[in-house]
Amino acid sequence: MILRFRLILFLILFLGTCTKTSQSYEACERADLDYLACSLVIYQSYTYCAESASTVSGSTEIKAAAKFRCDAERLVGSYYCEDIKKKACGTK
Numbered sequence: 001m002i003l004r005f006r007l008i009l010f011l012i013l014f015l016g017t018c019t020k021t022s023q024s025y026e027a028c029e030r031a032d033l034d035y036l037a038c039s040l041v042i043y044q045s046y047t048y049c050a051e052s053a054s055t056v057s058g059s060t061e062i063k064a065a066a067k068f069r070c071d072a073e074r075l076v077g078s079y080y081c082e083d084i085k086k087k088a089c090g091t092k
Helices: 002-017 021-056 060-089
Strands: none
Touching: 021 060
16 A cells, blocks of 8 residues: 555656646757757758768778768767757756
8 A cells, every 4th residue: 555655656746747837848848859950950961971972982992981971970960969858858
């Protein structure tokens, strides 16, 4: 009985902090939108970079380096977007 009461109390407190009127919920909603916008920018940048890399002439190593640069920029950008979202929502 006491365990059930504690569980119900925990759920009420937890859900109370995630209501649509709470500031943390609004911050996370905004962070989701920011994440989507950031991801779109990263994707567009990667697409442009990949198209540019495909026109690079030279040895196989030079072409691979151009593609690797695009992949690295996309990876760093993705981590950046995730980090912004985590900081805005208060998660670490």
